[in-house]
Amino acid sequence: MLEKKAAELGFAAIGIARADAAPLTAERLRRWIADGCHGDMIWMEDTAERRGSPRALWPEVRSVISLGMSYAPAADPLALAARPDVGRISVYAQGADYHDVVKKALKALARWLVEEAGCELKVFVDTAPVMEKPLAEAAGLGWQGKHTNLVSRRDGSWLFLGAVYTTLDLGEELTADGPHRVHCGSCTACLDACPTGAFPAPFRLDARRCISYLTIEHKGPIPHEFREAIGNRIYGCDDCLAVCPWNRFADTARAHRAFLPRAELTVPSLKGLLELDDATFRQVFAGSPIKRIGRGRMVRNAAIAAGNSGRPDLLPAVERLRDDEDPVVAEAAAWAADRLRTASASA
Structure with missing residues (x-):
């Protein structure tokens, strides 16, 4: 039973x-x-x-x-x-x-x-x-x-x-x-x-x-x-x-069935993630376990992924984060920007 x-x-x-x-x-x-x-x-x-x-x-x-x-x-x-x-x-x-x-x-x-x-x-x-x-x-x-x-x-x-x-x-x-x-x-x-x-x-x-x-x-x-x-x-x-x-x-x-993947979470664009503000973060990740880490940790993670990407087209979005009010995000963005500039120069 x-x-x-x-x-x-x-x-x-x-x-x-x-x-x-x-x-x-x-x-x-x-x-x-x-x-x-x-x-x-x-x-x-x-x-x-x-x-x-x-x-x-x-x-x-x-x-x-x-x-x-x-x-x-x-x-x-x-x-x-x-x-x-x-x-x-x-x-x-x-x-x-x-x-x-x-x-x-x-x-x-x-x-x-x-x-x-x-x-x-x-x-x-x-x-x-x-x-x-x-x-x-x-x-x-x-x-x-x-x-x-x-x-x-x-x-x-x-x-x-x-x-x-x-x-x-x-x-x-x-x-x-x-x-x-x-x-x-x-x-x-x-x-x-x-x-x-x-x-x-x-x-x-x-x-x-x-x-x-x-x-x-x-x-x-x-x-x-x-x-x-x-x-x-x-x-x-x-x-x-x-x-x-x-x-x-x-x-x-x-x-x-509740755990079937949401379309917006299966292949999320790094560029879009780098541009998240707090309100958009909460909207995108409503009903997801991801919401508990907050916008700061998500954007920090996205910045590190961008730094590993070797894609110069992500550099403008990363550069904008160097002055982010969250110092952890700003530090990750500075690291990523340096990596992307180095990758661009090598290319």
Whole structure:
């Protein structure tokens, strides 16, 4: 019944685990933070104790229902790598904001479960201090690959995760095979694909070197050592996910329609992005997860992509940003202008 209801609400995957099913999570998180791999994401450090286990967040929880919603792309996520005139936006952000879509479905499932079983529960997406990937692995949805993201045999690397914590003891409904086995074998495709060397070892990510972190979470100037490697990526990076061989089995027909790409976000013009003011930014990215980074970070990213483009026709738009009121944007524009002038002189 639970699986059927979840499918009706748009979830492609569901599994159940006991609240204590991922006992190594807290220690692994502690070591990761101690090494500084979380970068500027101070909230990871501030919430580490509650994040380490479900019962640290809510002592009454007995079972965790882990759910996945597919956003498997029909197009090749790497197709725009050779298009210097456009920006590349991560697949997950080209449609509706997954926080809203997943949270709405989780709440609907929760209401149904309360009516059916009369329990207490809480629902979470990734804005809450929840380690959803280890829990999803424990519930049998997939395994954390060498790139640290969840990999599913049915949905590849393309699942948005959510969790329902409940006081119900769902032991009799636990996933038959228990925690999912790791099926990466000797493959290192995801590690080899990373442009900035963000994986110091398999199953370990240093966010400070990750393009997704640098273009989304990082608020200041992007370190110069990573700028050329960013290429034309302006929001996130799909490289380590896109090359995973398990994506051959991902059925795009299982993707939730809310995550179909919006036309204006699939091939965005760098020139148009460089000209964004705050009002236009909010208009263009309304209903998208991109809206949370604000105009400044987006234009900063576009300026770096322009600097990597080798296209002198972008120089006027970049030059206008050298006096931007946001000093981070102005600095990125100055760097990009110097690069474009050098490229023009060499040509």
